[in-house]
Amino acid sequence: MKKILSLLGTITLIGTSTTSLVACNKTQYSEDELKKLKEENQINTKYQNIKYNLEWIAPQEKPFNKVDNKYYYVVWRCDKNEEWRIVKFKNDKKVENFIKITDKNNWNLFLNKENKTNEIILNISEKEKQTTAYVWKKENSNYFKSVYRWNLDTAEPNLVIDTDGNIKVKGE
Known part of the structure:
Protein backbone atom coordinates (compact mmCIF):
# COMPACT_ATOMS: atom_id res chain seq x y z
CA MET A 1 0.00 0.00 0.00
CA LYS A 2 2.86 2.38 0.86
CA LYS A 3 4.43 1.74 -2.55
CA ILE A 4 1.14 2.52 -4.33
CA LEU A 5 0.67 5.75 -2.36
CA SER A 6 4.28 6.71 -2.99
CA LEU A 7 3.89 6.02 -6.71
CA LEU A 8 0.65 8.04 -6.88
CA GLY A 9 2.32 10.90 -5.01
CA THR A 10 5.25 10.89 -7.45
CA ILE A 11 2.94 10.86 -10.48
CA THR A 12 0.91 13.74 -9.02
CA LEU A 13 4.06 15.72 -8.26
CA ILE A 14 5.48 15.18 -11.77
CA GLY A 15 2.13 16.10 -13.37
CA THR A 16 1.85 19.25 -11.27
CA SER A 17 5.44 20.31 -12.00
CA THR A 18 5.04 19.77 -15.73
CA THR A 19 1.75 21.66 -15.79
CA SER A 20 3.32 24.56 -13.93
CA LEU A 21 6.24 24.70 -16.33
CA VAL A 22 3.99 24.66 -19.38
CA ALA A 23 1.67 27.29 -17.90
CA CYS A 24 4.57 29.55 -16.96
CA ASN A 25 5.19 30.95 -20.42
CA LYS A 26 7.45 33.87 -19.64
CA THR A 27 11.10 34.41 -20.36
CA GLN A 28 13.52 34.86 -17.48
CA TYR A 29 17.01 35.97 -18.39
CA SER A 30 20.11 35.33 -16.34
CA GLU A 31 22.05 38.37 -15.15
CA ASP A 32 24.57 37.93 -17.99
CA GLU A 33 21.85 37.44 -20.62
CA LEU A 34 20.01 40.53 -19.38
CA LYS A 35 23.20 42.61 -19.51
CA LYS A 36 23.87 41.44 -23.07
CA LEU A 37 20.28 42.19 -24.16
CA LYS A 38 20.50 45.69 -22.69
CA GLU A 39 23.67 46.32 -24.71
CA GLU A 40 22.11 44.89 -27.89
CA ASN A 41 18.98 47.04 -27.47
CA GLN A 42 20.84 50.26 -26.77
CA ILE A 43 19.72 52.81 -29.35
CA ASN A 44 22.16 53.95 -32.00
CA THR A 45 22.59 57.70 -31.63
CA LYS A 46 25.36 60.28 -31.77
CA TYR A 47 24.13 61.70 -28.44
CA GLN A 48 26.11 59.80 -25.80
CA ASN A 49 23.95 61.17 -22.97
CA ILE A 50 20.89 59.57 -24.55
CA LYS A 51 22.69 56.39 -25.57
CA TYR A 52 23.81 55.62 -22.02
CA ASN A 53 20.77 56.83 -20.08
CA LEU A 54 17.96 55.39 -22.16
CA GLU A 55 17.74 51.82 -20.89
CA TRP A 56 15.95 48.90 -22.50
CA ILE A 57 13.75 47.16 -19.92
CA ALA A 58 12.77 43.49 -19.70
CA PRO A 59 9.44 42.45 -18.12
CA GLN A 60 11.22 40.41 -15.43
CA GLU A 61 12.61 43.67 -14.00
CA LYS A 62 9.05 44.66 -12.98
CA PRO A 63 9.73 48.37 -13.51
CA PHE A 64 6.23 49.57 -12.64
CA ASN A 65 5.98 48.00 -9.18
CA LYS A 66 7.44 51.17 -7.63
CA VAL A 67 6.79 54.81 -8.43
CA ASP A 68 10.17 56.04 -9.67
CA ASN A 69 9.20 59.31 -11.40
CA LYS A 70 11.01 58.18 -14.54
CA TYR A 71 9.81 58.46 -18.12
CA TYR A 72 9.05 55.26 -20.00
CA TYR A 73 8.73 54.78 -23.74
CA VAL A 74 6.56 51.91 -24.95
CA VAL A 75 6.54 50.77 -28.57
CA TRP A 76 3.24 48.95 -29.11
CA ARG A 77 0.36 48.22 -31.46
CA CYS A 78 -3.08 46.69 -31.08
CA ASP A 79 -3.11 44.67 -34.30
CA LYS A 80 -0.36 42.64 -35.99
CA ASN A 81 -1.06 44.45 -39.26
CA GLU A 82 -0.79 47.96 -37.81
CA GLU A 83 2.33 50.07 -37.72
CA TRP A 84 4.18 50.41 -34.44
CA ARG A 85 3.54 53.51 -32.34
CA ILE A 86 5.45 55.00 -29.44
CA VAL A 87 4.02 56.48 -26.26
CA LYS A 88 5.85 58.23 -23.45
CA PHE A 89 4.55 58.36 -19.89
CA LYS A 90 5.89 59.25 -16.47
CA ASN A 91 5.70 56.58 -13.78
CA ASP A 92 4.67 59.03 -11.07
CA LYS A 93 1.44 57.57 -9.66
CA LYS A 94 0.85 54.55 -7.48
CA VAL A 95 -1.37 52.07 -9.29
CA GLU A 96 -4.26 51.15 -7.00
CA ASN A 97 -6.33 49.37 -9.66
CA PHE A 98 -5.37 50.60 -13.14
CA ILE A 99 -4.05 53.67 -14.93
CA LYS A 100 -4.77 54.28 -18.60
CA ILE A 101 -1.65 55.44 -20.43
CA THR A 102 -3.15 56.06 -23.87
CA ASP A 103 -5.67 54.72 -26.35
CA LYS A 104 -5.83 54.09 -30.05
CA ASN A 105 -8.98 53.25 -32.00
CA ASN A 106 -10.82 50.77 -29.77
CA TRP A 107 -7.81 49.81 -27.65
CA ASN A 108 -6.28 51.00 -24.36
CA LEU A 109 -2.69 50.75 -23.18
CA PHE A 110 -2.67 50.69 -19.39
CA LEU A 111 -0.98 49.62 -16.17
CA ASN A 112 -2.95 47.51 -13.74
CA LYS A 113 -2.44 45.73 -10.46
CA GLU A 114 -2.60 41.96 -10.84
CA ASN A 115 -4.94 40.51 -8.21
CA LYS A 116 -2.93 37.44 -7.23
CA THR A 117 0.53 38.99 -6.99
CA ASN A 118 -0.10 42.75 -6.67
CA GLU A 119 2.45 43.14 -9.48
CA ILE A 120 1.90 46.15 -11.73
CA ILE A 121 1.72 44.96 -15.32
CA LEU A 122 1.56 46.64 -18.72
CA ASN A 123 -1.44 45.56 -20.81
CA ILE A 124 -3.44 46.23 -23.94
CA SER A 125 -7.22 45.78 -23.86
CA GLU A 126 -10.23 46.39 -26.05
CA LYS A 127 -12.21 49.38 -24.77
CA GLU A 128 -15.61 47.74 -25.11
CA TYR A 143 2.01 43.73 -29.80
CA PHE A 144 4.85 45.04 -27.61
CA LYS A 145 8.10 45.78 -29.42
CA SER A 146 10.06 47.36 -26.58
CA VAL A 147 10.01 49.34 -23.36
CA TYR A 148 12.72 51.86 -22.46
CA ARG A 149 13.31 53.94 -19.33
CA TRP A 150 14.94 57.39 -19.24
CA ASN A 151 17.24 57.19 -16.21
CA LEU A 152 17.91 60.90 -15.68
CA ASP A 153 15.87 63.63 -14.02
CA THR A 154 16.79 66.08 -16.76
CA ALA A 155 14.70 66.75 -19.85
CA GLU A 156 13.79 63.50 -21.51
CA PRO A 157 14.77 62.93 -25.16
CA ASN A 158 12.41 63.44 -28.08
CA LEU A 159 12.15 59.93 -29.51
CA VAL A 160 10.41 58.54 -32.58
CA ILE A 161 10.25 55.13 -34.20
CA ASP A 162 11.23 54.02 -37.67
CA THR A 163 9.05 51.85 -39.92
CA ASP A 164 10.34 48.69 -38.19
CA GLY A 165 9.37 49.98 -34.74
CA ASN A 166 12.92 50.75 -33.63
CA ILE A 167 13.44 53.76 -31.37
CA LYS A 168 15.62 56.62 -32.56
CA VAL A 169 16.21 60.26 -31.66
CA LYS A 170 14.00 62.66 -33.61
CA GLY A 171 15.98 64.36 -36.37
CA GLU A 172 18.63 61.65 -36.71
Missing part, protein backbone atom coordinates in the same frame (compact mmCIF):
# COMPACT_ATOMS: atom_id res chain seq x y z
CA LYS A 129 -14.67 44.42 -23.53
CA GLN A 130 -12.60 45.86 -20.66
CA THR A 131 -10.60 42.64 -20.51
CA THR A 132 -6.90 42.26 -21.03
CA ALA A 133 -5.98 41.07 -24.50
CA TYR A 134 -2.17 41.31 -24.44
CA VAL A 135 0.21 41.38 -21.48
CA TRP A 136 3.75 42.72 -21.90
CA LYS A 137 5.39 40.08 -19.70
CA LYS A 138 3.72 37.24 -21.64
CA GLU A 139 3.83 38.74 -25.12
CA ASN A 140 6.08 37.50 -27.91
CA SER A 141 6.72 40.81 -29.73
CA ASN A 142 3.54 40.89 -31.81
Whole structure:
Protein backbone atom coordinates (compact mmCIF):
# COMPACT_ATOMS: atom_id res chain seq x y z
CA MET A 1 0.00 0.00 0.00
CA LYS A 2 2.86 2.38 0.86
CA LYS A 3 4.43 1.74 -2.55
CA ILE A 4 1.14 2.52 -4.33
CA LEU A 5 0.67 5.75 -2.36
CA SER A 6 4.28 6.71 -2.99
CA LEU A 7 3.89 6.02 -6.71
CA LEU A 8 0.65 8.04 -6.88
CA GLY A 9 2.32 10.90 -5.01
CA THR A 10 5.25 10.89 -7.45
CA ILE A 11 2.94 10.86 -10.48
CA THR A 12 0.91 13.74 -9.02
CA LEU A 13 4.06 15.72 -8.26
CA ILE A 14 5.48 15.18 -11.77
CA GLY A 15 2.13 16.10 -13.37
CA THR A 16 1.85 19.25 -11.27
CA SER A 17 5.44 20.31 -12.00
CA THR A 18 5.04 19.77 -15.73
CA THR A 19 1.75 21.66 -15.79
CA SER A 20 3.32 24.56 -13.93
CA LEU A 21 6.24 24.70 -16.33
CA VAL A 22 3.99 24.66 -19.38
CA ALA A 23 1.67 27.29 -17.90
CA CYS A 24 4.57 29.55 -16.96
CA ASN A 25 5.19 30.95 -20.42
CA LYS A 26 7.45 33.87 -19.64
CA THR A 27 11.10 34.41 -20.36
CA GLN A 28 13.52 34.86 -17.48
CA TYR A 29 17.01 35.97 -18.39
CA SER A 30 20.11 35.33 -16.34
CA GLU A 31 22.05 38.37 -15.15
CA ASP A 32 24.57 37.93 -17.99
CA GLU A 33 21.85 37.44 -20.62
CA LEU A 34 20.01 40.53 -19.38
CA LYS A 35 23.20 42.61 -19.51
CA LYS A 36 23.87 41.44 -23.07
CA LEU A 37 20.28 42.19 -24.16
CA LYS A 38 20.50 45.69 -22.69
CA GLU A 39 23.67 46.32 -24.71
CA GLU A 40 22.11 44.89 -27.89
CA ASN A 41 18.98 47.04 -27.47
CA GLN A 42 20.84 50.26 -26.77
CA ILE A 43 19.72 52.81 -29.35
CA ASN A 44 22.16 53.95 -32.00
CA THR A 45 22.59 57.70 -31.63
CA LYS A 46 25.36 60.28 -31.77
CA TYR A 47 24.13 61.70 -28.44
CA GLN A 48 26.11 59.80 -25.80
CA ASN A 49 23.95 61.17 -22.97
CA ILE A 50 20.89 59.57 -24.55
CA LYS A 51 22.69 56.39 -25.57
CA TYR A 52 23.81 55.62 -22.02
CA ASN A 53 20.77 56.83 -20.08
CA LEU A 54 17.96 55.39 -22.16
CA GLU A 55 17.74 51.82 -20.89
CA TRP A 56 15.95 48.90 -22.50
CA ILE A 57 13.75 47.16 -19.92
CA ALA A 58 12.77 43.49 -19.70
CA PRO A 59 9.44 42.45 -18.12
CA GLN A 60 11.22 40.41 -15.43
CA GLU A 61 12.61 43.67 -14.00
CA LYS A 62 9.05 44.66 -12.98
CA PRO A 63 9.73 48.37 -13.51
CA PHE A 64 6.23 49.57 -12.64
CA ASN A 65 5.98 48.00 -9.18
CA LYS A 66 7.44 51.17 -7.63
CA VAL A 67 6.79 54.81 -8.43
CA ASP A 68 10.17 56.04 -9.67
CA ASN A 69 9.20 59.31 -11.40
CA LYS A 70 11.01 58.18 -14.54
CA TYR A 71 9.81 58.46 -18.12
CA TYR A 72 9.05 55.26 -20.00
CA TYR A 73 8.73 54.78 -23.74
CA VAL A 74 6.56 51.91 -24.95
CA VAL A 75 6.54 50.77 -28.57
CA TRP A 76 3.24 48.95 -29.11
CA ARG A 77 0.36 48.22 -31.46
CA CYS A 78 -3.08 46.69 -31.08
CA ASP A 79 -3.11 44.67 -34.30
CA LYS A 80 -0.36 42.64 -35.99
CA ASN A 81 -1.06 44.45 -39.26
CA GLU A 82 -0.79 47.96 -37.81
CA GLU A 83 2.33 50.07 -37.72
CA TRP A 84 4.18 50.41 -34.44
CA ARG A 85 3.54 53.51 -32.34
CA ILE A 86 5.45 55.00 -29.44
CA VAL A 87 4.02 56.48 -26.26
CA LYS A 88 5.85 58.23 -23.45
CA PHE A 89 4.55 58.36 -19.89
CA LYS A 90 5.89 59.25 -16.47
CA ASN A 91 5.70 56.58 -13.78
CA ASP A 92 4.67 59.03 -11.07
CA LYS A 93 1.44 57.57 -9.66
CA LYS A 94 0.85 54.55 -7.48
CA VAL A 95 -1.37 52.07 -9.29
CA GLU A 96 -4.26 51.15 -7.00
CA ASN A 97 -6.33 49.37 -9.66
CA PHE A 98 -5.37 50.60 -13.14
CA ILE A 99 -4.05 53.67 -14.93
CA LYS A 100 -4.77 54.28 -18.60
CA ILE A 101 -1.65 55.44 -20.43
CA THR A 102 -3.15 56.06 -23.87
CA ASP A 103 -5.67 54.72 -26.35
CA LYS A 104 -5.83 54.09 -30.05
CA ASN A 105 -8.98 53.25 -32.00
CA ASN A 106 -10.82 50.77 -29.77
CA TRP A 107 -7.81 49.81 -27.65
CA ASN A 108 -6.28 51.00 -24.36
CA LEU A 109 -2.69 50.75 -23.18
CA PHE A 110 -2.67 50.69 -19.39
CA LEU A 111 -0.98 49.62 -16.17
CA ASN A 112 -2.95 47.51 -13.74
CA LYS A 113 -2.44 45.73 -10.46
CA GLU A 114 -2.60 41.96 -10.84
CA ASN A 115 -4.94 40.51 -8.21
CA LYS A 116 -2.93 37.44 -7.23
CA THR A 117 0.53 38.99 -6.99
CA ASN A 118 -0.10 42.75 -6.67
CA GLU A 119 2.45 43.14 -9.48
CA ILE A 120 1.90 46.15 -11.73
CA ILE A 121 1.72 44.96 -15.32
CA LEU A 122 1.56 46.64 -18.72
CA ASN A 123 -1.44 45.56 -20.81
CA ILE A 124 -3.44 46.23 -23.94
CA SER A 125 -7.22 45.78 -23.86
CA GLU A 126 -10.23 46.39 -26.05
CA LYS A 127 -12.21 49.38 -24.77
CA GLU A 128 -15.61 47.74 -25.11
CA LYS A 129 -14.67 44.42 -23.53
CA GLN A 130 -12.60 45.86 -20.66
CA THR A 131 -10.60 42.64 -20.51
CA THR A 132 -6.90 42.26 -21.03
CA ALA A 133 -5.98 41.07 -24.50
CA TYR A 134 -2.17 41.31 -24.44
CA VAL A 135 0.21 41.38 -21.48
CA TRP A 136 3.75 42.72 -21.90
CA LYS A 137 5.39 40.08 -19.70
CA LYS A 138 3.72 37.24 -21.64
CA GLU A 139 3.83 38.74 -25.12
CA ASN A 140 6.08 37.50 -27.91
CA SER A 141 6.72 40.81 -29.73
CA ASN A 142 3.54 40.89 -31.81
CA TYR A 143 2.01 43.73 -29.80
CA PHE A 144 4.85 45.04 -27.61
CA LYS A 145 8.10 45.78 -29.42
CA SER A 146 10.06 47.36 -26.58
CA VAL A 147 10.01 49.34 -23.36
CA TYR A 148 12.72 51.86 -22.46
CA ARG A 149 13.31 53.94 -19.33
CA TRP A 150 14.94 57.39 -19.24
CA ASN A 151 17.24 57.19 -16.21
CA LEU A 152 17.91 60.90 -15.68
CA ASP A 153 15.87 63.63 -14.02
CA THR A 154 16.79 66.08 -16.76
CA ALA A 155 14.70 66.75 -19.85
CA GLU A 156 13.79 63.50 -21.51
CA PRO A 157 14.77 62.93 -25.16
CA ASN A 158 12.41 63.44 -28.08
CA LEU A 159 12.15 59.93 -29.51
CA VAL A 160 10.41 58.54 -32.58
CA ILE A 161 10.25 55.13 -34.20
CA ASP A 162 11.23 54.02 -37.67
CA THR A 163 9.05 51.85 -39.92
CA ASP A 164 10.34 48.69 -38.19
CA GLY A 165 9.37 49.98 -34.74
CA ASN A 166 12.92 50.75 -33.63
CA ILE A 167 13.44 53.76 -31.37
CA LYS A 168 15.62 56.62 -32.56
CA VAL A 169 16.21 60.26 -31.66
CA LYS A 170 14.00 62.66 -33.61
CA GLY A 171 15.98 64.36 -36.37
CA GLU A 172 18.63 61.65 -36.71
